[in-house]
Structures are given as structure tokens and as C-alpha cells.
Amino acid sequence: MPSDAELLVVKDLTYSYLGRFPALDGVSMSVRRGEKVALLGANGCGKSTLLKVIDGLVFPDAGNYFAFGEEVTEDKLEDRQFNEGFRTRVGFIFQNSDAQVFSPTVREEIAFGPLNMAMDRRQVEARVADTLEMLGIAELADRAPYQLSGGQKKRVAIASVLVMNPEVLLFDEPTAALDPRSQQWLMELIVELSDAGKTIVLATHDLGTLDVLADRCVVFSERHQVVAEGPPNDILADRDLLLSVNLIHEHTHLHGDLAHHHVHEIGHHHEPEPLPDLAAERTAR
Amino acid sequence: MHIPDGYLSPETCGVFGAGMVPVFATAGKRVRRVVKSRYVPLLALAAAFSFLVMMLNVPIPDGTTAHAVGAVLIAVILGPEAAIIAISTALAIQALFFGDGGVLAYGANTFNMAFVMTMVGYFLVYKPLTRNVSLTSPRRAFAAALGGYVGLCAAAFCAAIEFGVQPELFKSASGAPLYAPYHLAQTIPAMMVAHLTVAGGVEFALTLGVILYLQRANLPVLRINHADASESDADLAKPPTRLKWWYALGPIAAIALITPLGLIYNSGAFGEDPARAKPVWHHVLFSGYDFSHDKHPAVGYIISAFVGAALIALVLFGLFGLSRLVQRRRPPAAQPAGPTTAGPTTLGPTMLAPTMLGPTTSTAALTADRPPPTTISPSRTPDWLIQSQVGMCPCGCIGKRQRGSYVQKTLSGGATLMRQAMFGEDVATGPGLLQRIDPRVKLLTMLSVLIGTALVRNIEVLLSLYAVTLVLAVASHLKLSFFVKRVWLFIPVFTGVVVLPATLNIVTAGHIVVPLGHWWFGHRIGMTSQGLHSAALIVSRVAVSISIVVLLTLTTPWAKLMAALRAIYVPRMFIQIMAMAYRYIFYLLGSVDDMYTARKSRMVGADTDVKAGRAFVAATAGALFGKAHTLSEEVYMAMVSRGYTGNAVSIDTFQVRALEAVWVAACAVTIAATVGIDRAIGR
Numbered sequence: 001m002p003s004d005a006e007l008l009v010v011k012d013l014t015y016s017y018l019g020r021f022p023a024l025d026g027v028s029m030s031v032r033r034g035e036k037v038a039l040l041g042a043n044g045c046g047k048s049t050l051l052k053v054i055d056g057l058v059f060p061d062a063g064n065y066f067a068f069g070e071e072v073t074e075d076k077l078e079d080r081q082f083n084e085g086f087r088t089r090v091g092f093i094f095q096n097s098d099a100q101v102f103s104p105t106v107r108e109e110i111a112f113g114p115l116n117m118a119m120d121r122r123q124v125e126a127r128v129a130d131t132l133e134m135l136g137i138a139e140l141a142d143r144a145p146y147q148l149s150g151g152q153k154k155r156v157a158i159a160s161v162l163v164m165n166p167e168v169l170l171f172d173e174p175t176a177a178l179d180p181r182s183q184q185w186l187m188e189l190i191v192e193l194s195d196a197g198k199t200i201v202l203a204t205h206d207l208g209t210l211d212v213l214a215d216r217c218v219v220f221s222e223r224h225q226v227v228a229e230g231p232p233n234d235i236l237a238d239r240d241l242l243l244s245v246n247l248i249h250e251h252t253h254l255h256g257d258l259a260h261h262h263v264h265e266i267g268h269h270h271e272p273e274p275l276p277d278l279a280a281e282r283t284a285r
Numbered sequence: 286m287h288i289p290d291g292y293l294s295p296e297t298c299g300v301f302g303a304g305m306v307p308v309f310a311t312a313g314k315r316v317r318r319v320v321k322s323r324y325v326p327l328l329a330l331a332a333a334f335s336f337l338v339m340m341l342n343v344p345i346p347d348g349t350t351a352h353a354v355g356a357v358l359i360a361v362i363l364g365p366e367a368a369i370i371a372i373s374t375a376l377a378i379q380a381l382f383f384g385d386g387g388v389l390a391y392g393a394n395t396f397n398m399a400f401v402m403t404m405v406g407y408f409l410v411y412k413p414l415t416r417n418v419s420l421t422s423p424r425r426a427f428a429a430a431l432g433g434y435v436g437l438c439a440a441a442f443c444a445a446i447e448f449g450v451q452p453e454l455f456k457s458a459s460g461a462p463l464y465a466p467y468h469l470a471q472t473i474p475a476m477m478v479a480h481l482t483v484a485g486g487v488e489f490a491l492t493l494g495v496i497l498y499l500q501r502a503n504l505p506v507l508r509i510n511h512a513d514a515s516e517s518d519a520d521l522a523k524p525p526t527r528l529k530w531w532y533a534l535g536p537i538a539a540i541a542l543i544t545p546l547g548l549i550y551n552s553g554a555f556g557e558d559p560a561r562a563k564p565v566w567h568h569v570l571f572s573g574y575d576f577s578h579d580k581h582p583a584v585g586y587i588i589s590a591f592v593g594a595a596l597i598a599l600v601l602f603g604l605f606g607l608s609r610l611v612q613r614r615r616p617p618a619a620q621p622a623g624p625t626t627a628g629p630t631t632l633g634p635t636m637l638a639p640t641m642l643g644p645t646t647s648t649a650a651l652t653a654d655r656p657p658p659t660t661i662s663p664s665r666t667p668d669w670l671i672q673s674q675v676g677m678c679p680c681g682c683i684g685k686r687q688r689g690s691y692v693q694k695t696l697s698g699g700a701t702l703m704r705q706a707m708f709g710e711d712v713a714t715g716p717g718l719l720q721r722i723d724p725r726v727k728l729l730t731m732l733s734v735l736i737g738t739a740l741v742r743n744i745e746v747l748l749s750l751y752a753v754t755l756v757l758a759v760a761s762h763l764k765l766s767f768f769v770k771r772v773w774l775f776i777p778v779f780t781g782v783v784v785l786p787a788t789l790n791i792v793t794a795g796h797i798v799v800p801l802g803h804w805w806f807g808h809r810i811g812m813t814s815q816g817l818h819s820a821a822l823i824v825s826r827v828a829v830s831i832s833i834v835v836l837l838t839l840t841t842p843w844a845k846l847m848a849a850l851r852a853i854y855v856p857r858m859f860i861q862i863m864a865m866a867y868r869y870i871f872y873l874l875g876s877v878d879d880m881y882t883a884r885k886s887r888m889v890g891a892d893t894d895v896k897a898g899r900a901f902v903a904a905t906a907g908a909l910f911g912k913a914h915t916l917s918e919e920v921y922m923a924m925v926s927r928g929y930t931g932n933a934v935s936i937d938t939f940q941v942r943a944l945e946a947v948w949v950a951a952c953a954v955t956i957a958a959t960v961g962i963d964r965a966i967g968r
Contacts, residue, residue: 057922087928099919102326104847104864116928144843146871160927 006030007168007199008054013063015049023049024060025224031168036190036200038210040235041220042246047203048095051170054201055092067168088117091166095173097153101145106137106156109145113164131163151182158189169193171202175209187212205247207236221245286352286444286480287339287379288394290387290830291823292465293447294455295739301447302392308369308400313856315366325858326917326924327509328367329865331359332374336870338491339375339385351479353488354398354440357406357433358495364510365407372399374863378870381838381846388834389735393447397440406436420507420514421500430493437488441480445472458967461795461815463742463822466787717761719840724849726945730952731837737956738829744818746963747825753955754832761840768839772832784823788816843867865920 008031015024023046031037039047052058053065059074066072068089070082077083094100103109110131114124132138135155140148145156161169174190175183190213194200202213210217210232217235219228221244228241235241242248316328335355360368373395379385386394411432418425449469452462467475499507508514713720719727741747758768789801795815838846847864 052922055922055926057925084928087926090926092923092926094919094923096916096919099916100923102865102920102923104843104867112924112929113927142842164927 005032007033007068008201009066010050010053011064011066013050013053013060013065015046015053015058015060022046022224024053027063027220027224027226029218029226029229031199031201034194034197034199036194036213036215037202038214038217038232039201039203039220040205040207040210040217040245040247041203042205042222045220045222045245046224047220048172051092051172051201051203054168055090055170056086057092084117087113088164089166090168090170091161091164092170093158093161093172093174095176097150097157100157100160101148101153104144105142106145106148107132107141109156110160110163113160117164127163131159134162135159151178154178154182154186158186162193166198168199168201171200173204173206174202174213175204175206183209207242207247210236219245219247286354286394286398286441286476286484287376287386288390288397288444288447289827290389290735290739290834291826292387292451293390293393294451294464295389295736296455297447297451297464298387298389298392298739300392301396302389305392305395305400308395309373309856309859312366312369313858316364316370317858325862326865326920328363328371329374329862330869330917331355331363331367331371332378332862332866333869335359335372336375336378336866339379351441351476351484353433353484353491354402354437355433355488355491356398356402356440357411357429357436357488358492360403360407360510361411361429361432361492361496362499362506362510365403368403368407369395369399370859370862371866372403374859374866377863378867381834387830388732389739389830393444397443397447401443402436402440404436405439406432406434410435418514420504420511423497423500426493426496426500429496430489433488433492434485437485438477438480441476441484442473445469445476448472448476457742459815461819461822463819466784466816466819466823713838713840713842713845715762717763717840719757719761719836721944722948723942723945724841724845725852726949727837727841728846728849729853730949731833733956734952735830735833737959738826738833740960741826741963742822743963743966744821744825746959746966747822747829750829750955750959751825751832754829754836757836758832761836763836763839768832768835771835771839772828784820788812788820869916 010030011028013024013027014022016022025046027046027050039050041047049058053060054067056065056067056072056077064071067086070076072086077086101109103112107128110128111124114127119127129138132141135158137152137155137159140152140156145153148156169190171190174186178186187209190200190202200213204210204213214232217228217230217232218226219235219241221227227245228235228238239248338353338355354372356368356372359371363371376386376391376394376398380388380391380394409432411428414428414431415425418428446469448465448467449472451465452468455463457463465472496507738747738750741750755765755768759765789810789812795813797809797811798814798817800809800811841849843864847860850863851860
């Protein structure tokens with residue numbers, strides 16, 4: 001029933017943790033092929049959970065999830081062939097890199113996915129080498145992941161997913177806890193991947209990067225429901241909406257003797273300089 | 286309780302090693318079937334957890350240490366098979382990487398701490414006590430804690446026996462012990478006192494803390510191994526059977542009946558020689574465990590045992606009754622805390638009132654969602670921070686240092702651990718002779734040399750072997766001072782202190798060469814030549830053994846070592862768990878450090894009673910387990926996301942070249958030469 005262009009479709013998803021703490025309450029949305037979609041919302045609104053559902057890691061209490069025209073269920077993922085097919089096509093970069101890098105060395109970490117896909121050894125080694133080169137972490141190959149810095153761990157985590165060449169890339173809070181340079185690098189990478197035809201879904205509450213990272217935004221309320229959808233500029237312009245979902249807050253400033261209230265938003269206060277240029281470049285392309 | 290190499294004869298190690306193989310095989314098979322692949326990360330975490338728990342140790346003077354293990358705790362959460370695997374993993378990491386516990390003695394160590402402890406604590410104590418007990422009942426937590434206590438003591442008892450039989454079974458022609466020098470009469474009391482009191486107490490508190498925490502904060506974790514236990518008391522059709530006092534009679538009677546075993550040793554217990562004793566208390570009931578003037582020693586012994594046990598039982602039941610009274614007064618455990626429950630606790634700042642604290646509004650907000658006193662929530666607001674500024678003494682003269690020292694010790698141990706690991710990796714990837722040898726070959730040859738060392742009975746031969754390890758260290762570009770320090774400062778000095786008493790004539794009979802005076806009830810005391818000889822023998826053997834293991838681990842990156850283990854047919858699952866556990870150790874150490882720092886700031890001026898100190902260990906452990914579980918879920922998801930379905934695959938490849946062939950030949954010659962020369966010299 002989902003149309004061909006709609007790569008991922010979720011319908012009326014309901015999910016709660018331990019059967020008590022709701023995370024998704026009747027969420028419906030879809031992602032088209034080659035699109036960049038941002039899931040927007042305050043902490044704890046359910047966007048990470050939705051990503052986990054999309055990656056087939058947790059399964060909804062109610063509702064359906066279709067990927068590549070087929071419904072994804074726990075039973076179906078038990079099937080070896082379906083599992084392999086689905087896992088190679090969807091990659092997930094977790095917010096906590098510490099959870100994602102668990103192998104004894106960086107090289108093994110990156111080889112983990114392809115090896116699980118029963119890929120030929122020599123091919124795996126070649127791919128791992130390419131990926132290391134591409135992300136500029138070749139010199140880290142024999143280090144243990146726990147010895148790396150936060151930014152390096154993120155690169156390793158991304159490499160470990162990219163090496164499988166997935167069609168869809170899911171990012172959970174991609175720029176969180178990264179220094180400005182790494183943030184910039186990651187944003188450029190995401191744009192590059194999108195240009196290469198990858199479908200991108202990312203969860204974020206970083207409004208400053210939206211115009212670069214997303215073609216479309218899906219806004220979650222703190223009641224775990226989708227409240228709005230649209231292009232980043234429309235969403236960013238709707239102050240009342242952003243206020244209501246707690247993505248921005250009212251702030252009092254003192255300018256000399258004058259006290260004034262204004263809506264405070266992260267992106268507007270320290271927006272990285274090159275961002276608008278990058279966006280302009282892309283639209284020009 | 287870690288038995289180092291050199292304390293047990295190779296024969297003993299062989300017996301235990303061989304005995305543990307079917308145990309590992311069965312446990313591994315059952316884990317594969319019972320514990321789903323999704324719990325593999327949790328299993329690794331359990332191993333890491335146990336590793337950390339075992340770092341809290343105190344040395345006891347018979348060659349080993351007392352510490353908690355956590356085996357029964359893991360058995361309760363993940364099942365007994367998983368506990369055996371997890372503890373064995375932790376022990377393997379310690380033996381291979383940190384020189385704690387021997388490589389050859391691995392079989393004996395796993396037998397005591399993984400197998401005996403789990404079996405006794407889980408099947409003999411926990412299971413019978415929790416029949417028909419709901420999952421959230423405090424009785425379940427207490428049963429688990431008791432299981433941990435009993436299991437640990439049983440494990441310690443086994444270790445004591447293993448040590449104690451060494452001087453009986455393996456001695457030189459002149460009668461000097463070749464391996465551990467202490468007799469059963471010395472090892473059993475030494476081990477049991479330490480474990481019945483300190484280590485057992487820690488184990489009890491730890492198990493109790495974690496289970497109570499899970500009951501409140503994370504019930505699904507407890508469900509893993511208790512799929513059909515009812516959730517609360519209300520679900521139970523009939524009320525849970527009360528712990529009947531006569532249940533205790535069985536085990537007590539069994540122990541009493543085997544007491545005549547003590548009569549087998551006619552030499553009398555350590556320091557209990559009646560001829561030398563000058564009793565000050567003459568009103569004993571059964572003097573010397575006897576009342577028929579030695580006509581029927583066995584009968585007298587048994588009756589004494591029963592009377593003694595009855596007396597102890599009376600005291601215990603008294604304590605049990607008291608604890609029940611205390612329990613009844615406590616509010617129901619699982620109730621969520623309302624704003625009003627932030628009442629007076631021993632540690633709470635609420636009694637110290639708003640005048641001392643900051644703005645009252647913020648304080649109220651902070652204390653409002655405070656959990657009840659015994660609940661540990663990782664997200665607990667540090668509301669004491671405000672108060673601690675008031676009470677802070679800048680010179681640190683409050684005198685609370687000792688209370689934290691237990692924890693402090695572990696933390697500084699953790700820091701050392703990290704440094705070692707970091708430095709170790711640097712050297713291991715550097716150039717050098719040993720670094721160039723294939724890890725598989727290195728592992729197997731080093732193991733053979735280790736066995737060869739255990740067979741040596743002459744100090745001269747051991748010293749030349751030690752010289753060989755020094756040469757190897759230099760050839761591998763290890764800094765000699767670092768290598769020597771690493772070996773001697775760490776373990777053998779400790780061993781030296783431990784074997785020192787064995788040189789005295791009160792332990793090892795013989796010719797006194799270093800008289801020390803007349804301290805022992807007017808008897809001459811001094812070091813005997815036999816005692817000194819066996820002490821030197823054991824110290825040098827331990828030093829060589831540790832040198833060999835340190836050489837192996839310092840010149841092999843952790844990942845390569847894992848791969849080598851895989852190459853010699855150690856099961857995949859075991860290695861996967863070990864590799865993950867190793868990583869988690871660092872993660873958990875970081876967490877403990879954070880939590881300790883965060884908590885310490887809240888403990889200023891409030892840390893006055895012993896209970897609070899004990900509570901901290903239990904509470905930290907509980908919170909840590911919660912954190913660790915969250916992480917393990919995430920790791921599992923990350924693995925599944927990349928196609929993991931329960932089979933671990935690796936990319937490693939090995940090559941065997943001429944260098945390896947030469948190395949193997951050299952090792953074979955060395956072993957043959959040492960053992961040959963050793964036997965030729967005789968003694």
C-alpha cells in the first residue's frame with residue numbers, strides 16, 4: 001500500500017517503555033527516497049524511539065511499519081534473508097558512540113557489519129580500508145576504541161555503518177557532544193551522503209543546523225505525537241509552535257536600562273559562520 | 286582468593302583444569318540455549334562487574350586475598366550457567382592481563398569462585414529459600430544475599446583445602462614443602478575468618494543492594510532468569526511460607542556429623558597446643574571437645590559439635606528475630622516517594638533546615654522528588670551539595686577518611702589499571718623480539734614454559750629461568766626497571782610478606798638458623814633453614830611465573846591475545862564476552878569514579894555511622910548495575926543494527942614464519958633443559 005517513492009512509512013505507532021512510560025502515541029509519517037528528514041522535538045519526546053523502530057530494533061505496541069514496500073515485524077526479522085537485506089539497507093548511528101564501538105580494535109569494529117553479512121574476507125578488508133581512508137581515521141585502525149576521543153569515536157561509529165553502504169542512514173543527535181570543527185565536518189558529510197543519493201533521517205533539537213541538514217521537518221510534541229510537518233524555514237518561522245513543543249524558551253534580557261523579552265533560540269545566538277554559504281552552495285548546485 | 290601460580294603443584298592445577306573443562310562445556314552449551322543472544326552484552330557486563338568487585342580486596346596471611354565475587358548475584362539475574370561463564374571471564378582477564386591469579390591455577394580459581402560458589406550459593410541457599418516468594422519481595426533479596434555469603438565462604442573453604450593439602454602431598458626429601466607451606470590447620474582458620482567476616486559481609490551487602498535496586502528500578506532484568514515468578518505478593522495464591530527455624534537443622538546436623546574429620550589431624554590446630562596453653566578460663570563444659578576422657582573421641586566430638594552449634598543457632602535466631610522486628614517497622618518497599626517521604630534520614634539535610642540552605646524555593650523543589658532513603662536513583666538530585674558548602678572543612682580534618690578508604694582503594698586501583706592498559710598497548714605494538722612472534726605461538730609456548738617452571742624444585746634453576754625472562758624483556762625493548770618493578774613490586778613482595786610467617790619454626794619445623802627470642806609462651810622462636818628454603822623456593826617460583834605472564838601480556842595487544850585464544854579453540858562466545866567485558870571495565874570504572882565524586886560531595890559531615898558506609902558500597906553497586914544494563918541494551922541494539930544474529934566473526938589472520946619455528950624450538954630446549962637439570966640436581 002505505500003507508494004514506491006515512500007521508502008519508509010510508519011502508521012499509528014504506539015510504544016511505551018516497560019509498558020508504563022509512553023514514548024510514541026499514534027505517530028504516522030513517511031520518508032521518501034533520497035530525502036533528508038529531521039525529527040524535531042525536546043528531550044524525551046520519542047524521536048530516538050521512532051528511529052529505533054525504523055531500524056527494527058524495537059517493535060511498536062500498536063501500529064505498522066513498512067520499509068522498502070514490505071512490513072517490518074519481529075517475526076520477519078528472524079528470517080535470515082530478510083534480516084540481512086534489511087540490515088544492509090538501513091544503518092543507524094547512535095547518539096552514544098560508546099555503545100556503538102564495542103570491538104577490540106577500530107579495524108574490527110568497522111569489519112563487524114560486513115562480516116555479519118557474510119561478505120568475502122578480502123572484500124571486507126578492502127572496504128574497511130576504503131572507509132578508514134574516506135573518514136580520515138586510517139591511522140587509528142589498530143587502536144582500541146576506548147582510547148579514542150569523542151570526535152574520533154563518532155567517526156569510527158559512522159565508518160562502521162557506512163562500510164555496509166546502506167540506502168537509509170539514521171542519525172540520532174548527530175552533532176551532540178561534538179566540538180564545532182567535528183560538527184562542521186559531520187554536517188558536510190551528511191550533505192555529501194545525501195547528494196550521493198542516500199536517504200537521511202535524523203533526530204535533533206539543534207535548530208541552527210536544520211536548514212542545511214533537512215529538506216523536511218517532523219515536529220514532535222512532549223506528548224509523543226506529531227504536531228507539525230514542513231520545510232525547515234516554515235517550521236523555524238513558526239515561533240508559537242516551537243515554543244509549544246519546548247524547543248525554544250522565552251528569555252529576559254537586559255540591554256542597558258531596558259528590559260526586553262525575546263524568544264531565545266540556540267541557532268540564532270551562535271550560528272556557525274559558514275552555514276549559510278554551504279546552504280546557498282547546495283541550492284545553487 | 287586468587288591463587289597465584291607457584292602456590293599449587295602442577296598436578297593439582299592439572300586436576301582442576303581438567304575438571305573444569307566439562308563444567309565450561311556444559312555451562313557454555315546451556316548459556317547458548319537458555320540465555321538469548323541479546324543477553325551476551327549483559328553477560329559481558331556481569332563479568333566486568335565481577336572484575337571490579339574482586340578489586341576490593343584485603344590480603345590475608347596465607348598467600349591469598351579476601352574479596353567479594355558477585356557470583357550468586359549474577360546467578361540470580363542471569364542464571365547459574367551464565368554466572369559460571371561471567372566469573373570465569375573476569376578471572377581470565379585478571380590472570381592474563383593483570384597478573385592477579387595464576388594462569389596454571391586458573392582451573393582451581395574457577396573451580397572455587399565460579400563453580401563452587403555459584404552451585405552452593407544458588408542451588409543450596411537461594412533456590413530453596415525463594416520457593417513461592419514473589420519477585421519483589423525483600424525476602425528474595427535477602428535470600429540472594431545469604432546465598433552470596435554462604436557461597437563465598439564455601440569457595441574460600443575450597444581454596445583453603447587446596448592450599449592446605451600442598452605441604453602434605455608435595456614435599457622435598459628433607460620434608461620442606463615445595464609449594465604452599467601452610468597446613469590445613471592454618472589455612473582453614475585464616476581463610477574462613479577473613480571470609481566469614483569482611484569479604485562475606487561485602488558480598489552480602491553487594492548482592493542485597495543490587496537485588497533491592499533491581500526490584501525497585503528495573504524489574505525486567507530480574508525477569509530474565511525468573512520468567513514465571515509472580516510479581517508481587519498479591520499475585521500469590523497462598524501466602525509465602527515463613528522461614529521455619531527447623532529448616533536450619535539439616536545443614537547444621539550435617540556439618541556436626543562430619544566434625545570428626547578434625548580428629549584426623551593429630552597435630553592439633555595452629556596455636557592451640559593444649560600443652561603450651563595457659564588457660565585463664567577454667568569453666569568449660571566439654572574440655573577439649575570431650576567429656577568421656579578420650580574413651581570415645583569421635584562421639585565426644587560430635588556431641589560437642591551439636592552443643593556448640595545449638596548455642597550458635599540460638600544467637601543467630603535471636604538476631605534473625607531482631608531483624609524481622611526491624612523489617613516490620615520499615616514502610617512497604619516499592620511505594621513511590623511522595624513529597625512528604627523526604628523525612629529525616631541519617632544522612633539527609635532536611636533536619637538542618639532552610640536557614641543553612643540556599644533559597645528555600647529551590648530547596649523545596651530539589652527535595653520534593655527525593656526517593657525514600659534506601660532507594661538509589663541514578664538521577665538523584667545532589668541536594669546535599671548546597672549544605673556541604675556550609676559544613677566543609679577546608680583542611681579535610683573531619684576525619685572521615687577511613688570510611689571512604691575502601692572505595693578509594695578500588696578507585697586508585699582503577700586508575701592504575703587504566704594506566705597499565707594504556708601503557709601496555711603502546712609497548713605491545715612497538716618493535717621487539719616477542720612482539721614479532723605470532724600471538725598463538727607465543728601463547729602456547731609461554732604456557733608450556735609456565736608448566737615447566739611449576740615442575741622445577743631447585744632455587745638455582747628458577748634463578749636462571751628468571752635471568753632468561755630478563756633477557757627476553759630486554760630483547761623485546763621493555764624497560765628493564767619497569768619490567769622488574771612490575772613483577773616484584775606488585776605481587777611477589779606481597780607473596781613475601783605472606784610466606785614470611787612460614788619461615789618460623791612454629792609453622793615449619795626444623796633447625797633454627799635465625800633465632801628471634803622467646804616469644805611464644807616461653808618457647809624459642811626463630812626462622813628455620815627449612816622454612817627459609819621453602820619460602821625462597823615459593824617466592825622465586827612465583828616471580829618467574831609472573832614474569833612469564835607479564836612478558837606475554839606486555840608484548841601482545843589485547844585484541845591479538847583474544848585472537849590467539851580463538852585460534853587455540855577457546856569457544857567464540859567466551860572470547861566475545863571477554864573482549865566486551867574488558868571494554869566495559871573501563872567504562873564502569875569511569876562511572877564509579879563519577880558516582881563516587883558526585884556522592885562524596887554529598888557525604889560531608891553526614892557520614893557518621895557504619896551502616897552508611899556499607900550502604901554506599903551496596904548503593905553504588907546497585908546504581909552501577911542499572912547504568913551498565915542500560916548500556917548493554919544499547920550495545921546490543923548497535924550490534925543487531927549491523928546484522929548481528931548471535932555469531933561472532935572476526936577478521937584476524939595469522940602467519941607462521943621461520944621466526945616462530947626458531948622460537949618454538951628454543952622454548953622446547955629451555956623447558957627440557959630446566960626440567961632435566963632440575964631433576965639431575967635432585968633434592
